Amino acid sequence: MSYEAYFESNREQHLDELKQWLSIPSISALSEHKGDMQKSAEWVADALKRAGLEQVEIHQTSGHPIVYAEHLHAPGKPTVLIYGHYDVQPVDPLHLWTTPPFEPDIREGKLYARGAADDKGQLFLHIKAIEAILKQEQKLPVNVKLIIEGEEEISSESLPPFLQANLDKLAADVILISDTHLLAPGKPAISTGLRGLCSLEVAVNTANTDLHSGTYGGGVPNALHALVALLATLHDDQGRVSVEGFYEGVPELSPLMREEFAKLKLDEDKLRAGLGLEALYGEEGFSFPERTGARPTLELNGVYGGFQGEGTKTVIPKEAHAKITCRLVGSQNPQDILDKIQRHLKAHIQPGAKLTVTPREKAFAFNIDPEHRMLQLAADAYETVYGTRALFTKDGGSIPIVELFSRLLSVPVVMMGFGLPDENLHAPNEHFNLENFDKGLLTIVEFLKRL
Structure with missing residues (x-):
């Protein structure tokens, strides 16, 4: 069976499982949800076991639990460390939600719930992609490790000491993260930098x-x-x-990066009008994408x-x-x-x-050379599934743990996002476009196989 057929035949079951996870109000910032944080960690640990991962462990910390799993049966092949987080943002203001934030609802091809895009929905893609390969082929093309935390939305205080104490356990050849987004529908992007x-x-x-x-x-x-x-x-x-x-x-912007920014073809007048502004504003000599991504x-x-x-x-x-x-x-x-x-x-x-x-x-900021072989393979995987090669961008936001991963483990970090910029992350009516749910599964399978 092709992977397209496999995911299509299992789509309803996969979405039902994701809805179960999204129903758990794992809000890390609010102490009244501490029990929900434990419940969410246990849910993802069970999902990893069902997918065929091994050595699944829930590590208690002074904050919220960290979940670890692995599948190391590809001798001589690269090892991929997949990172994600199961905690979500608070939901206020509640009255602006069309449907309750922890009662997942599918409307017009979009899955609405807190955490649908950031980051449960995107992390779930990796679990199901691994499960699909194991069910289809009974083995993985690479070695895989997963580390899933519950404090990303509150600065990941427990993760650095865990990394320091488990450097050998977490050793890998590449780190794979899906917590960013495409440029627009059908236009994939790979972030080469976080501020x-x-x-x-x-x-x-x-x-x-x-x-x-x-x-x-x-x-x-x-x-x-x-x-x-x-x-x-x-x-x-x-x-x-x-x-x-x-x-x-x-650093000065390299000609290559300025070229990549230019390829975005951002219509600044349309952006300005959409925001209800008379003019954009910022540092002279730079475009809007350069100001917000690289300055x-x-x-x-x-x-x-x-x-x-x-x-x-x-x-x-x-x-x-x-x-x-x-x-x-x-x-x-x-x-x-x-x-x-x-x-x-x-x-x-x-x-x-x-x-x-x-x-x-x-x-600290994070940066990686867009010409790195791992990033090029990721761009190839996007092109195979989306029909369009991913552009290399720099993200104006910050994911502090990315720089720490790169520095402590001394390996490249590949950020393959499947969200969209307008999916209301951290806001009411957060959602995940199911077109990218479907294509994300295939893209991750393609990337792992290309490695």
């Missing part, structure tokens, strides 16, 4: 209490004024970050302070706050960037205002 990340919170304090703006206005520092003036120093008029040394370690950023995520209620309150606030994140590229060091931003803020805070900076997340 790194650092974040911080800024607090500005002035007087020891809020003050009446009639009695004190014009004579004392205003925490909101001080904060807004301070934040305005972080960029110049051309959208470039003004922090001294911020761009150290940022570093410094963004304000929240600025707040003073009176927030209805009507007017004539007050001079004593404190103001901001949340800042930076996306990093190349060899930018997250701690170094945090240090530089803190020095900049201290140098530009106005007299009479006190500054407090609290660093938060840190993650």
